[in-house]
Amino acid sequence: xxxxxxxxxxxxxxxxxxxxxxxxxxxxxxxxxxxxxxxxxxxxxxxxxxxxxxxxxxxxxxxxxxxxxxxxxxxxxxxxxxxxxxxxxxxxxxxxxxxxxxxxxxxxxxxxxxxxxx
Numbered sequence: 001x002x003x004x005x006x007x008x009x010x011x012x013x014x015x016x017x018x019x020x021x022x023x024x025x026x027x028x029x030x031x032x033x034x035x036x037x038x039x040x041x042x043x044x045x046x047x048x049x050x051x052x053x054x055x056x057x058x059x060x061x062x063x064x065x066x067x068x069x070x071x072x073x074x075x076x077x078x079x080x081x082x083x084x085x086x087x088x089x090x091x092x093x094x095x096x097x098x099x100x101x102x103x104x105x106x107x108x109x110x111x112x113x114x115x116x117x118x
Contacts, residue, residue, distance in 0.1 A: 037069045038115045043096075047078050047106035048113075051094040057086040061110075064089035068114060075116065081108035 053073055058064045061079055064087070068074040073093040080088035095113045096103040103111060 036117045039065055039068075039112050040115060041113065043103070043111040045105055045107055045109065046103055046111040047109045048076055048092055048094075048096050048099075048103050048111045050099045050102035051092045052090050053093045054091040056089050058089040059086050061087075065112075067091060074114070076111065076113040079110050079112070 054067070054071060056067060058067065058079075064077050064079050067089055068077045068091050071091055074091040075095045076092045078088075078090040078092070080090075094102075096111065
């Protein structure tokens with residue numbers, strides 16, 4: 001049996017007029033265990049350039065968060081600005097707290113680390 005749910009809120013960052021989904025938690029329970037992924041903080045105009053494991057095009061920030069959730073190795077993601085083709089979503093198997101020198105400035109991108117628990 002599988003059950004899933006999500007709890008999210010959105011807010012504007014000070015340096016941007018765009019809304020970002022933050023304080024978001026995705027929970028999926030399989031028969032014998034649950035995995036929770038929380039996205040708590042958004043780093044505007046930032047890009048984490050280490051351990052990229054998947055690059056895709058998505059239509060929304062929520063879709064990028066879901067891709068991260070469903071990729072077991074995902075610990076954070078970068079999300080590019082909206083274009084006609086969608087937004088670039090890059091999943092990383094690492095977080096900036098372990099490799100702070102790899103968190104760089106990049107206009108119109110956001111970097112979002114996750115907190116994972118099982």
